[in-house]
Amino acid sequence: MPRVSVIIPAYNAALFIGEAIESILAQSFQDFEIIVVDDGSTDGTAEVVKKFPQVRFIEQPHSGIAVSRNAGILAARGELIAWIDADDRWTKDKLEKQVDWLDQHPETGMLLTRYRNFTDLPEEALSKEQKELLGIEVVRLMVTAVIRKELFDRLGLFDASLAYSEDSEWIRRVDLRCIGAIAKLGEILYERRIHTSNITLTHKDISSHQAKALYTRALLNLRKQEKGK
């Protein structure tokens, strides 16, 4: 069994997903599997991914990001789950540093890292929103995390009814039930690409009001999960 399952949810990601996969294959830590969940892409994403025989490829009808993440978790064989968005990249030592830290800190269930934004677009082509996004670092960006799979057993999978913020809602479940389980490395180990169709351009940083609504949904999901046990 691989120690880490790296999950890449992908929707019309043909342009960048090859680079994302190459950044995983180049890791200094090599005990992992890669799972791409193709969420009904129509742009040739499958053809790009199939050039990498090491990758486990799951296809599904277009169902959204939460369903894609859940399909990846359900297929994962590793004890640790790592994420990368199909348009992003890892630094070469990302997995090594996160796995090493988790091995030394059994109390940590979810280990985030810092990240940097980058773009291939020329400056004159950037919109005001894209320029703003380049300068923002979200404190808890779930896609940078390596997470012990047992946390999903305990807290449940992502809420498939949420079109976005499914990651923010799930992190709040960790807040509410596993205090002290989140840690963050101060090094930049993740590179987030700013391009023309980032989901964060259409769904900007959450407001205090939305954050409270997410806590409410998180409690609801926890109660459902705990009632089911």
Added chain:
Amino acid sequence: MYRLNEEKVFYDIAEGQAVVINFITGVYYGFSSLGSEVLDRLVKGCSAASVLKMLQSCEGCPEDMEKRMAEYIKGLLDAEILVEAQGEGAADSGALPETALEDGFDLILDEHAEVKDILMADPVHDVDVDMGWPIMKEEA
């Protein structure tokens, strides 16, 4: 009729289970299946009388349902989940889904305070920049 006390609480319901958080006190509330269903109807503007009538039309409804409803609504008002609103309230037209009686006819409101420090922290701004963990308010 009643309305949700939106100045103080957030409300959500999914698959017949409701949760309310009071972000002023950090207390959250869970409900029995029927309690969730009744609260949802009241939040949506149904009159208490029409909800009671609907319940009394269900097979096996206890004889003291009117008293139970009155106590339940008093609990919701005392907890500041609902506030009284002007108007008659709409007629309750919907039949009770089967799942609403999973816990029987009990109208239960349960209160939880174990995560109030987290819920009272500002979930956007009270975050430790290095650790990404909500900063707890100091004890008074």
